[in-house]
Amino acid sequence: MGSSYISHDAFAGCKDLTSVVIGDGVTSIGNNAFSGCMGLTSFEIPSSVTSIGTRAFEGCTGLTSIEIPSGVTSIGDQAFSGCAFDTLVCNNNAIGTYFQGNKDFTKTLIIGNEVTRIPTSAFSGCSGLKSVIISSSVTSIGNYAFQYCTNLTYVEIGNSVTSIGKKAFENCQGTLYLNGNIDNFLSSGEGGFSGAKFSEIVVGDNVSRICKFAFADMTDLRKITLGRSVNRILGNAFTGCIHLTEMYCQPTTPPACASTSFDEDTYLDCTVLVPEESLSQYQTDNVWRNFFDMDVNSDYRPTHQLIYQIDGTIIQSVTVEEGATITAINAPVREGYTFLGWSGLPDDMIMPDHDLTVIGTYAENSSVEAETLAINDGDALAFPSACTCETLAYSRTFSSTQWHSLYVPFAIPVDSLKKQGLLVAELNDTHQWDLNGDGVADSTRVEFFTLTSGSTLANYPYLIRAKDTPKTFTLRMEDVEVAATEENSYECSSFKQRFTVVGTYAGVSGQEMWDNNYYGMSGGGLKRVSNATVSLKPQRWYMKVENKNGDPVTYYAASLRIAIDGIDEMFEATDINAICGTGSETAIYGIDGVRYRQKPSVPGLYVQDGKKFIIH
Numbered sequence: 001m002g003s004s005y006i007s008h009d010a011f012a013g014c015k016d017l018t019s020v021v022i023g024d025g026v027t028s029i030g031n032n033a034f035s036g037c038m039g040l041t042s043f044e045i046p047s048s049v050t051s052i053g054t055r056a057f058e059g060c061t062g063l064t065s066i067e068i069p070s071g072v073t074s075i076g077d078q079a080f081s082g083c084a085f086d087t088l089v090c091n092n093n094a095i096g097t098y099f100q101g102n103k104d105f106t107k108t109l110i111i112g113n114e115v116t117r118i119p120t121s122a123f124s125g126c127s128g129l130k131s132v133i134i135s136s137s138v139t140s141i142g143n144y145a146f147q148y149c150t151n152l153t154y155v156e157i158g159n160s161v162t163s164i165g166k167k168a169f170e171n172c173q174g175t176l177y178l179n180g181n182i183d184n185f186l187s188s189g190e191g192g193f194s195g196a197k198f199s200e201i202v203v204g205d206n207v208s209r210i211c212k213f214a215f216a217d218m219t220d221l222r223k224i225t226l227g228r229s230v231n232r233i234l235g236n237a238f239t240g241c242i243h244l245t246e247m248y249c250q251p252t253t254p255p256a257c258a259s260t261s262f263d264e265d266t267y268l269d270c271t272v273l274v275p276e277e278s279l280s281q282y283q284t285d286n287v288w289r290n291f292f293d294m295d296v297n298s299d300y301r302p303t304h305q306l307i308y309q310i311d312g313t314i315i316q317s318v319t320v321e322e323g324a325t326i327t328a329i330n331a332p333v334r335e336g337y338t339f340l341g342w343s344g345l346p347d348d349m350i351m352p353d354h355d356l357t358v359i360g361t362y363a364e365n366s367s368v369e370a371e372t373l374a375i376n377d378g379d380a381l382a383f384p385s386a387c388t389c390e391t392l393a394y395s396r397t398f399s400s401t402q403w404h405s406l407y408v409p410f411a412i413p414v415d416s417l418k419k420q421g422l423l424v425a426e427l428n429d430t431h432q433w434d435l436n437g438d439g440v441a442d443s444t445r446v447e448f449f450t451l452t453s454g455s456t457l458a459n460y461p462y463l464i465r466a467k468d469t470p471k472t473f474t475l476r477m478e479d480v481e482v483a484a485t486e487e488n489s490y491e492c493s494s495f496k497q498r499f500t501v502v503g504t505y506a507g508v509s510g511q512e513m514w515d516n517n518y519y520g521m522s523g524g525g526l527k528r529v530s531n532a533t534v535s536l537k538p539q540r541w542y543m544k545v546e547n548k549n550g551d552p553v554t555y556y557a558a559s560l561r562i563a564i565d566g567i568d569e570m571f572e573a574t575d576i577n578a579i580c581g582t583g584s585e586t587a588i589y590g591i592d593g594v595r596y597r598q599k600p601s602v603p604g605l606y607v608q609d610g611k612k613f614i615i616h
Helices: 264-269 276-284 414-419 510-515
Strands: 065-068 085-090 106-111 131-134 154-157 173-178 197-203 223-226 246-249 271-274 293-296 303-310 313-321 337-343 356-364 369-376 387-398 404-406 422-433 443-450 462-466 471-482 489-491 497-504 519-522 525-528 540-547 559-564 588-590 604-608 611-615
Touching: 106 313, 131 313, 271 276, 276 293, 387 462, 404 519, 404 540, 414 422, 414 471, 422 497
Parallel strands: 065 085, 085 106, 106 131, 131 154, 154 173, 173 197, 197 223, 223 246, 246 271, 271 293, 303 356, 369 387, 443 559
Antiparallel strands: 303 313, 337 356, 387 471, 404 462, 422 443, 422 462, 489 497, 497 540, 519 525, 519 540, 525 559, 588 604, 604 611
């Protein structure tokens, strides 16, 4: 669409309309523009849009999710009336009361990281709302903001909220997750949780202090978990919580409490479970010793936050016990894009002993049949199925003559690479040696063979280098079959260890590379990353090392040696093989990579000063 606005009633009543692509120049969506488009299943509002008209999407019952960009400053009455979204993402700071009283519009509400405040009554009466995730950019929640959201069972409040208005969560039930500073949230009698019906509260590890009357008179509250950082609970924080029967205390030092923090009945009726090493401290504390039933939490495991983030926005944060199995959430569907996965999840899918942020990545889909497809090295790719291109243009830049990783979804004729002054080598095998005779392999070499004819394979790991640098090339090929982008694994193992080469079209975060001791091509060699900031680009491959018997690997070398064609290439100008070392230029090496201090007596092929010689 070339216009800067979509006019009133432009597509109203188009029941068979399933998708719409709107250009970035559009700033306004008119009244009733898509009203009654029941077949519309996806709609992406571009970042240029500033206003959405009255009833613009009324009755679009097929829409399952929508994201409102940060530039939107005006939304008309009933703009989304009758839309039963599974997910609504609000990134606009001018939320207003556009959704107030809408009983059907969404199940999950995500307040994005562009929003700083949620105004009065913004989502009050949204009885279809089941979960709310409020990002860390939000500092205040207005009066009655979520009042009478009666089916709300999950609320997560970010760590920047310092103010919650009057009866903001009145009549809300289920579980409340708090990770903000519970200090200036509320005042006596009519605070943010006054009238709330949450049955469980989990206070996150970011919270250090629980203020006066924080959870006072929450008569439906039955269970609370105090995060590890809570060190103070002020007066009347839990007064009137007449059904509170379970309290799980994670702080190893008992939080300082006022004499009025809990009711007398709570001391009698509530079971307090504490860390084993802290039981005696709680039992002798001036306030905590008043609890009649206190014991060790034998099932206690610390919990940490598993944070899912896409494009810098937290879409969900889940509290997971340390050592528990992680089940990744489904990412929001984006029309025209394929979700590539969550980067940063542990290989074994076990929650580590710290908070974990994982990043979701999408790539734009290609059409099944394309006239021209341009692929730039390092771009994330997602081709759900094979496609045929009349012309494919592949571009890459080399700043050195060192070997680099190559992993692409199409075959490349070797002659075409030669004409560009490029060499390509194919993964062949892995070899290990015991150089010092201690019975343990202390040298590993990954072997590649240079290809001189034929073609490379799609979705297969290769090495590539330029004979001269700097070099930028664009390879153009006709009638190319492009394969679906599969991140394949190839095992290249020794007797005791498994070396697995894995291709990636999404890239791998530095944290994931670091946590899992992955090896990637760097500086012409296969090296383990030195810190968590060194990430791996898309269209690359990496290697992971495991023991075949299941024992953990206790030693990871800083680098693995790489051989090209056994011996020939690695002593010339490739700069790829650490086998050369930094020793004397006259050193002698065997075909197995062993360096000899003097001329060997065993017949065989050897190399000295880059030249081969044979001992008979």
